Amino acid sequence: MNQLHPTPEEIVDYLHGEVSPSRDAAIHAHLAGCAECAEIRDSEQSLTEMLKAYARAEERELPSGVVATIRDAVRYQPPTLWERLSAAFRPAVAVPVAIAIAAFMYFGFRFAHGPAAASTIDASYYVESHAALSGSTPLSEDQPVPGELTDDAQPH
Amino acid sequence: MAAASPLKDPAPDQAAFLELAIDRYGKATYNFAYRLTCNEADARDLTQEAFIRVYKAWQSFKPGTSFLSWIYRIVTNLHRDELRRRKGRYQEEIPDDNKLQEFSGARPLAVAPIEEYVDSQLSEPLSKALDELGTEQRQIVWLADIEDYSYQEIADIVGCTVGTVRSRLHRARGQLRKLVTRHMKSPS
Numbered sequence: 001m002n003q004l005h006p007t008p009e010e011i012v013d014y015l016h017g018e019v020s021p022s023r024d025a026a027i028h029a030h031l032a033g034c035a036e037c038a039e040i041r042d043s044e045q046s047l048t049e050m051l052k053a054y055a056r057a058e059e060r061e062l063p064s065g066v067v068a069t070i071r072d073a074v075r076y077q078p079p080t081l082w083e084r085l086s087a088a089f090r091p092a093v094a095v096p097v098a099i100a101i102a103a104f105m106y107f108g109f110r111f112a113h114g115p116a117a118a119s120t121i122d123a124s125y126y127v128e129s130h131a132a133l134s135g136s137t138p139l140s141e142d143q144p145v146p147g148e149l150t151d152d153a154q155p156h
Numbered sequence: 157m158a159a160a161s162p163l164k165d166p167a168p169d170q171a172a173f174l175e176l177a178i179d180r181y182g183k184a185t186y187n188f189a190y191r192l193t194c195n196e197a198d199a200r201d202l203t204q205e206a207f208i209r210v211y212k213a214w215q216s217f218k219p220g221t222s223f224l225s226w227i228y229r230i231v232t233n234l235h236r237d238e239l240r241r242r243k244g245r246y247q248e249e250i251p252d253d254n255k256l257q258e259f260s261g262a263r264p265l266a267v268a269p270i271e272e273y274v275d276s277q278l279s280e281p282l283s284k285a286l287d288e289l290g291t292e293q294r295q296i297v298w299l300a301d302i303e304d305y306s307y308q309e310i311a312d313i314v315g316c317t318v319g320t321v322r323s324r325l326h327r328a329r330g331q332l333r334k335l336v337t338r339h340m341k342s343p344s
Contacts, residue, residue: 009326016300018307018322047329048301054282055302060190062182066200070207074174 006030011041015048173214177223178207185227191298192235194287202238206230225305229313232295239291278336285335293328300325 006014006027013019014027031038088094185206190199209230210217217226286294292314299305299313300321307321314321 051301062186069204073208074211
């Protein structure tokens with residue numbers, strides 16, 4: 001095939017304005033003097049025109065039901081995560097929530113650390129209580145026998 | 157006191173954006189969806205879903221860019237996802253509010269003769285031929301020859317390279333020619 005002839009594909013690209021300016025000018029000049037290529041161009045052009053005419057003839061109106069469905073759908077859209085978070089952080093909600101969290105953290109901390117502190121108190125309390133009890137009720141059953149506590153106990 | 161409505165009123169700007177989009181581009185979007193799906197029930201679903209996506213992502217639209225290219229891309233992606241999901245096609249009953257547009261008034265003189273010719277001679281074969289093209293080829297023919305998009309714009313909408321657009325368009329036009337000729341010779 002003569003290299004000077006544009007290919008049918010190139011003619012399609014030319015008709016769609018998809019060749020470089022220099023190539024566009026060359027094809028344009030060629031088509032003016034080549035009946036064979038001009039025929040291909042006319043054929044391709046008529047196919048495009050038929051498609052356009054067909055599209056116009058077959059053009060459809062947007063069904064009214066589609067618009068109504070879109071409107072309903074956007075009004076029923078579930079809130080996004082961001083919308084839910086934004087709603088949760090409104091002042092009317094956020095302030096009581098913040099107070100509740102602060103109270104929980106404060107009392108939770110106290111509760112969590114309470115037993116450990118109490119155990120040291122219990123130990124000292126036990127020693128003091130034991131000493132006091134021993135002093136006030138020396139004959140209590142819980143108390144050790146005095147004789148066992150002294151080295152100078154007299155034998156009977 | 158009135159009962160609380162379960163409906164949520166859209167934000168005014170967002171709602172206005174959606175209404176404007178439907179008003180200006182609803183018909184084109186629906187026709188594009190129809191060309192992709194070749195059936196009205198799917199075209200309706202596709203159009204609805206596309207505009208819902210537009211509504212959700214309205215702030216991501218960049219003013220000054222082509223809205224139609226954007227929504228065509230949404231439609232293309234939705235359609236592709238749907239085809240993958242179905243791995244086939246089905247047809248639903250067509251609702252009553254779906255009719256061919258009726259022409260009112262005079263047609264432009266420049267296009268009237270070819271339209272009449274298409275109406276009388278070629279409409280049926282061309283319609284069948286377009287339906288028989290593959291979805292991707294049909295879509296590219298539609299965008300290039302009917303909507304006059306550039307190859308680059310089509311590549312952006314379809315999500316492929318300019319080279320792919322070019323080769324698909326050439327193949328599609330060749331195929332279309334053969335199919336139209338066949339349907340004209342043996343109308344069924």
